[in-house]
Amino acid sequence: MSFALVSILSRYLVREVAKPILVFFFVLTAIFTAYSASEFLGKAAQGIIRVETIATLVFLKSIIAMEVLLPIATFLTVVVGVSRLGSNYELTAMSFCGFSRLRLLRALSLLFVLIAISVACLSIWARPRVYAETYRLLSQAKRQFNLEDVQDGVFLGQDEGKTVIFVEGQNGETKEENHRGVFVFLERKAKQTVLMAKSVRQIDNPVTGDTEFIFSDMEGWQLGATDDSMTIATEELSIPFSRDEEGSLRTRRKATPTLSLNRHENTEDLAEFQWRVSRPISTLILGFLAVGLASFVPRRDRYKRLLLAVVIYIIYFNLQALAKTWVEQGIVGPMPGIFWVDGLVATILTALFLRSRLKQGSRP
Numbered sequence: 366m367s368f369a370l371v372s373i374l375s376r377y378l379v380r381e382v383a384k385p386i387l388v389f390f391f392v393l394t395a396i397f398t399a400y401s402a403s404e405f406l407g408k409a410a411q412g413i414i415r416v417e418t419i420a421t422l423v424f425l426k427s428i429i430a431m432e433v434l435l436p437i438a439t440f441l442t443v444v445v446g447v448s449r450l451g452s453n454y455e456l457t458a459m460s461f462c463g464f465s466r467l468r469l470l471r472a473l474s475l476l477f478v479l480i481a482i483s484v485a486c487l488s489i490w491a492r493p494r495v496y497a498e499t500y501r502l503l504s505q506a507k508r509q510f511n512l513e514d515v516q517d518g519v520f521l522g523q524d525e526g527k528t529v530i531f532v533e534g535q536n537g538e539t540k541e542e543n544h545r546g547v548f549v550f551l552e553r554k555a556k557q558t559v560l561m562a563k564s565v566r567q568i569d570n571p572v573t574g575d576t577e578f579i580f581s582d583m584e585g586w587q588l589g590a591t592d593d594s595m596t597i598a599t600e601e602l603s604i605p606f607s608r609d610e611e612g613s614l615r616t617r618r619k620a621t622p623t624l625s626l627n628r629h630e631n632t633e634d635l636a637e638f639q640w641r642v643s644r645p646i647s648t649l650i651l652g653f654l655a656v657g658l659a660s661f662v663p664r665r666d667r668y669k670r671l672l673l674a675v676v677i678y679i680i681y682f683n684l685q686a687l688a689k690t691w692v693e694q695g696i697v698g699p700m701p702g703i704f705w706v707d708g709l710v711a712t713i714l715t716a717l718f719l720r721s722r723l724k725q726g727s728r729p
Contacts, residue, residue: 375472382446383476390438394427397434401426418502425499432487436648437678439480443473443655444674470656477652481645488644489623497620528552532565547580560585636692639702640685646707647685650714651678657714681710 405419414422447469533546549560562580618626618637626638658674688703701708 378472386442389442393434398427425495428495440651440655447659481648484648485645488641557588632695633693636689
């Protein structure tokens with residue numbers, strides 16, 4: 366088979382597969398962006414975040430999701446694309462021209478490598494920077510929190526449920542007047558506090574810069590780690606709400622640079638590091654797995670291939686998540702870490718390919 370013909374068929378194959386990948390990837394990104402926008406708009410309506418920061422937060426969250434969406438798009442599109450070429454007997458015609466399955470893998474391997482490099486840039490380099498910026502914006506939104514922005518009759522949760530506020534309504538027609546019928550739940554250092562007050566007003570402490578809530582005619586209950594509890598009753602009580610989280614922001618695991626995670630001995634840091642490194646490896650494996658799936662399943666079961674591909678991806682991704690949890694909990698050591706899942710799938714793929722070559726033969 367001449368080099369010119371191999372080059373022509375290789376370019377055709379890559380073009381037929383690459384175009385749908387981009388289309389499917391942008392469709393998935395658009396769907397995820399729309400979902401994120403609706404989520405942040407709901408929080409803005411409740412007064413949790415400012416409207417002007419929604420676009421930035423949605424953009425940042427979409428970048429974070431790309432390290433997962435791009436491998437999904439590659440895997441499903443390659444399954445559909447190679448299956449279509451097989452159903453149209455184009456792969457059969459290529460094989461008669463000497464374009465074997467091995468050449469098909471070689472042609473698509475360059476595309477898979479380029480996609481894996483893109484995923485590596487997203488997971489290893491962009492992921493911590495995007496998370497750091499996201500945490501900074503959310504921390505800034507908390508410092509700028511204003512009780513007047515809270516919608517009446519809505520439970521407002523912050524800090525992953527560690528702070529919950531419910532305001533029944535306003536005493537008067539203007540926003541300057543106090544709120545009435547206030548319920549607050551606070552969880553701080555293994556202590557839970559439930560407060561009920563007739564009114565509350567918000568002030569900014571000029572010394573600490575923190576936001577404080579001044580509760581009037583308040584009754585509360587403080588629960589500790591044990592069964593002991595303490596009842597609070599006072600005419601007025603001041604409780605800090607916002608805190609300066611810049612220190613904790615720097616220690617958040619997802620926002621920590623990748624190389625810094627590798628120097629830590631903490632198992633959770635190790636799991637995060639291995640997860641980032643495994644993303645491009647998983648992308649390569651998913652690409653070759655898609656080719657194998659499209660080749661081994663009978664031609665007449667075209668839609669079964671896609672359904673099987675979705676099931677296989679769900680199992681594969683959940684196994685990776687389980688492996689990451691095991692590393693975090695110390696059940697699995699640094700080696701094999703979370704890489705045993707990729708190693709298992711790669712071994713199965715290699716065995717299937719060798720078996721196929723032994724049964725059918727292959728021309729170089």
